[in-house]
Amino acid sequence: MTSSHKPSAPRPQGLVDPRIYRRIFEQDQDGAAILDELWRVFAKGAVCEGGIDAVLKTYRNDGARMVLEHIVRRINQANGVTDHDDGNADDRD
Incomplete structure (x- = not known):
């Protein structure tokens, strides 16, 4: 299956406006259900x-969690919530 989605104009640093994350994943009922x-x-x-398999599974799990945390962090930015650096924050935003 091919996608007909075409990328929009480049944004500063390639980031989507946090308000879009809030609208899709918090305000829209379907988006909230998807995030859940x-x-x-x-x-x-x-x-x-x-053993090593556990380590590899943990790394894979952490990678998936980082995506979810990115979405929540962007929603929080739209709501005016700032990250507090606990030493584990991902500063790529």
């Missing part, structure tokens, strides 16, 4: 048993 499902499916914790 993404958390249920992809927000997994560390795997503590299984």
